[in-house]
Amino acid sequence: MAQYTRVSGVVGLITLQNPPVNALSAVVRQGIVDKVETALSDPKVKSVVICGQNGNFCGGADIKEFGTKMFGPPLIPMIHSIEAANKPVVAAIEGSALGGGLELALGCHYRIAHSKARLGLPEVTLGLLPAAGGSQRLPRLIGVPAALNLITTGRHVTAAEALQLGIVDQVTDHNTVDAAVKFALSVAGRSLDARRISTYPCPRPSDLDALFEEVMQKVRQSARGAIAPVACVQAVRAAATLPYTQGMEREKELMATLFTSGQARAMQYIFFAQRAVGRWRMPSGASWDTSKPRPVTKAAVIGLGTMGRGIAVALARAGLSVVAVETQEKQLLEAKQAMSSMLERGAKRRGGVPALGLISYSQSIQAAADVDLVIEAVFEDMALKIEVFKQLTAVCKPGTLLCTNTSGLDVDQLASETPNPELVVGMHFFAPAHVMNLLEVVYGPRSSPQAVATAMQLGKKMGKASVAVGNCSGFVGNRMLKLYLEQASFLLEEGATPELVDRALEEFGFPMGVFRMSDLSGLDVGWRVRKAAGLAEPGEASGPSARIRKGYRYSPIGDLVCEQGRFGQKTGRGWYQYEKPGSRVARSDPWMHSFLEQYRARHGLVARSIDHQEVLERCLYSLINEGFRILEDGIAAGPEDIDVIYVFGYGWPRHRGGPMFYASMVGLAKVLERLEHYHQAHPDVPNLQPCSLLRRLVASGSPPVHMWREVRKKLHSQL
Numbered sequence: 053m054a055q056y057t058r059v060s061g062v063v064g065l066i067t068l069q070n071p072p073v074n075a076l077s078a079v080v081r082q083g084i085v086d087k088v089e090t091a092l093s094d095p096k097v098k099s100v101v102i103c104g105q106n107g108n109f110c111g112g113a114d115i116k117e118f119g120t121k122m123f124g125p126p127l128i129p130m131i132h133s134i135e136a137a138n139k140p141v142v143a144a145i146e147g148s149a150l151g152g153g154l155e156l157a158l159g160c161h162y163r164i165a166h167s168k169a170r171l172g173l174p175e176v177t178l179g180l181l182p183a184a185g186g187s188q189r190l191p192r193l194i195g196v197p198a199a200l201n202l203i204t205t206g207r208h209v210t211a212a213e214a215l216q217l218g219i220v221d222q223v224t225d226h227n228t229v230d231a232a233v234k235f236a237l238s239v240a241g242r243s244l245d246a247r248r249i250s251t252y253p254c255p256r257p258s259d260l261d262a263l264f265e266e267v268m269q270k271v272r273q274s275a276r277g278a279i280a281p282v283a284c285v286q287a288v289r290a291a292a293t294l295p296y297t298q299g300m301e302r303e304k305e306l307m308a309t310l311f312t313s314g315q316a317r318a319m320q321y322i323f324f325a326q327r328a329v330g331r332w333r334m335p336s337g338a339s340w341d342t343s344k345p346r347p348v349t350k351a352a353v354i355g356l357g358t359m360g361r362g363i364a365v366a367l368a369r370a371g372l373s374v375v376a377v378e379t380q381e382k383q384l385l386e387a388k389q390a391m392s393s394m395l396e397r398g399a400k401r402r403g404g405v406p407a408l409g410l411i412s413y414s415q416s417i418q419a420a421a422d423v424d425l426v427i428e429a430v431f432e433d434m435a436l437k438i439e440v441f442k443q444l445t446a447v448c449k450p451g452t453l454l455c456t457n458t459s460g461l462d463v464d465q466l467a468s469e470t471p472n473p474e475l476v477v478g479m480h481f482f483a484p485a486h487v488m489n490l491l492e493v494v495y496g497p498r499s500s501p502q503a504v505a506t507a508m509q510l511g512k513k514m515g516k517a518s519v520a521v522g523n524c525s526g527f528v529g530n531r532m533l534k535l536y537l538e539q540a541s542f543l544l545e546e547g548a549t550p551e552l553v554d555r556a557l558e559e560f561g562f563p564m565g566v567f568r569m570s571d572l573s574g575l576d577v578g579w580r581v582r583k584a585a586g587l588a589e590p591g592e593a594s595g596p597s598a599r600i601r602k603g604y605r606y607s608p609i610g611d612l613v614c615e616q617g618r619f620g621q622k623t624g625r626g627w628y629q630y631e632k633p634g635s636r637v638a639r640s641d642p643w644m645h646s647f648l649e650q651y652r653a654r655h656g657l658v659a660r661s662i663d664h665q666e667v668l669e670r671c672l673y674s675l676i677n678e679g680f681r682i683l684e685d686g687i688a689a690g691p692e693d694i695d696v697i698y699v700f701g702y703g704w705p706r707h708r709g710g711p712m713f714y715a716s717m718v719g720l721a722k723v724l725e726r727l728e729h730y731h732q733a734h735p736d737v738p739n740l741q742p743c744s745l746l747r748r749l750v751a752s753g754s755p756p757v758h759m760w761r762e763v764r765k766k767l768h769s770q771l
């Protein structure tokens with residue numbers, strides 16, 4: 053709703069009231085319409101100020117309404133009537149003015165922002181475009197290139213940038229509503245002819261066609277199949293080429309296509325999923341609302357390899373004091389230099405001061421004596437980690453949380469080696485840790501809810517989508533990835549090439565296919581893991597057992613590639629070839645093609661033609677099947693957790709909503725049928741056998757994804 057008061061005798065003050073972000077729900081829209089009418093019809097009122105309750109202007113249209121039948125006054129005429137008003141209307145922007153919130157402000161005649169406010173049109177991140185006139189007014193106000201940038205990226209700008217761009221008229225460090233009221237008093241009675249943005253001609257760059265062609269090309273490339281960014285460009289083009297009313301028609305038309313698309317549904321699902329995973333719950337029943345995190349102001353990072361450096365930088369950026377420990381002097385000096393330049397580059401990009409002073413460096417683990425939390429990031433070796441944990445236990449003050457950054461080692465085993473296993477959790481960061489926005493917080497059966505709460509809160513503070521998951525081999529992300537990689541290797545054996553597999557996955561929307569991605573991360577990492585698991589054997593075995601391990605199909609292709617010293621980009625050769633070690637542009641490698649042919653010949657395999665659909669079904673459905681097993685095992689609390697992990701950490705295209713959401717869109721019955729088909733064709737691949745939760749969901753009518761938890765609960769209660 054909206055509240056109305058009269059201040060300073062002649063200013064009508066309308067306050068949006070819909071906590072926490074004052075989204076423009078039907079009730080709020082009705083409130084605005086009513087209160088604007090009250091203000092305009094009151095002869096004592098000379099000007100109007102619109103603000104939001106609790107220091108937050110408006111987070112935009114109410115996204116929760118989108119999936120439902122919409123009631124209440126529509127936004128567009130509401131904003132038009134504000135713009136058409138014969139008394140000045142001033143927007144007082146504190147907190148955020150996003151999406152429909154900024155569109156409302158653009159309908160006002162003046163905008164005053166607090167210096168800490170953030171403004172933007174992030175609709176594109178929800179699979180939409182700014183469809184309450186934003187795509188038509190913003191280019192008229194700030195020009196086509198700047199509007200294209202804001203609308204196609206959805207980025208939020210600071211008040212300072214908004215002032216520079218001309219989005220706001222004034223920025224204040226003081227009380228924004230007071231400043232807006234003062235401003236409203238000063239403009240009362242002035243002509244508004246030059247203040248109605250919809251009447252402005254859109255500034256047209258001379259090379260309009262070339263500009264749009266170039267932007268469209270860039271946007272299509274980076275959109276990877278997402279339709280909203282393309283529609284955003286089309287809408288801004290309409291602003292630049294059509295009169296306002298026709299532009300609005302075009303905006304509406306484009307929005308109608310997006311609004312009903314599966315992509316918008318997927319992206320809005322991920323928006324809410326990202327927030328839902330913060331409300332974590334452990335199988336014991338402990339949860340976010342009953343577990344209080346401990347305050348963490350000082351943390352230590354042990355081991356300053358690539359991961360440790362990224363973690364320490366991310367901690368410092370979040371404002372924590374960091375003790376960075378590396379026992380090797382040379383490595384410590386190198387790390388210090390690298391971390392300082394990471395912080396400096398980041399500060400330059402974002403604006404601000406590099407947090408260099410927050411990090412202290414030491415060669416001694418003793419330096420961690422007074423920290424609240426330690427993140428150990430030494431080499432991925434259980435014996436070494438146990439040793440480090442022993443030293444930490446002796447050094448750290450009682451109650452210090454001990455976190456291990458591991459991508460797959462048994463967190464519980466490590467915890468059992470310490471006198472206080474309840475203080476141990478895994479924090480699985482993704483490389484580079486100061487860039488990637490995902491964190492898996494891994495709890496073992498003995499991790500205390502408080503330890504989980506603390507790690508989750510720290511992850512949030514570091515700006516990461518943090519997901520609490522149970523302890524198992526590979527946790528959630530890597531456990532599922534294993535199946536995806538396995539199918540990709542089997543496809544090579546059966547006749548595919550790395551290029552074919554990658555093309556199918558990149559057309560699906562991944563930034564990189566599985567083989568290009570493996571070349572980037574380094575093939576030796578997985579090789580080491582397979583050797584440790586007793587899977588990779590030196591040399592190439594022959595005979596029927598050469599491709600069998602522990603009774604099941606195994607592809608040694610990756611191991612053989614590594615035996616050639618081909619570890620990916622870093623060695624200049626992997627699944628592809630590169631100009632030189634460290635180069636990034638992957639080129640087809642004839643060596644690889646003949647290697648694959650010879651391999652098939654040696655194993656009596658006949659190459660067959662494989663199409664993109666089979667690549668997608670085999671790689672993605674096997675991964676999804678493992679996702680269902682993870683849900684069944686209670687390792688992830690719900691499908692949202694898995695989807696957030698995949699979108700934020702593994703490049704799953706956001707417009708497809710994550711693997712579990714995607715499965716629900718494809719249809720669970722279809723996923724089940726295709727898995728059954730492939731399992732019949734490959735009975736020696738147990739992972740293709742559909743898991744029982746998937747069967748149960750299909751048997752219970754394939755409920756939508758938000759109801760899976762209930763079905764799983766029933767399944768568990770019947771066991």
Ligand SMILES: CCCCCCCCCCCCC[C@H](O)CC(=O)SCCNC(=O)CCNC(=O)[C@H](O)C(C)(C)COP(=O)(O)OP(=O)(O)OC[C@H]1O[C@@H](n2cnc3c(N)ncnc32)[C@H](O)[C@@H]1OP(=O)(O)O
Nearest residue numbers: 075111112113114115150151152174182183184308311327
């Ligand atoms: C037949 C077809 C016809 C087609 C024609 C249809 C025409 C329809 C006309 C529509 C016109 C469109 C108008 C407009 O252009 C569209 C929009 O405005 S879309 C919304 C754009 N806004 C955003 O994307 C902002 C989203 N929010 C945020 O980024 C952040 O929440 C924040 C505002 C920066 C605040 O961040 P935080 O402080 O960290 O808080 P949280 O993020 O945790 O949020 C708290 C809480 O609020 C919920 N929430 C936030 N924003 C919205 C919202 N816009 N609507 C509903 N709910 C919102 C959020 O989910 C949290 O709640 P929780 O999930 O935890 O319960």
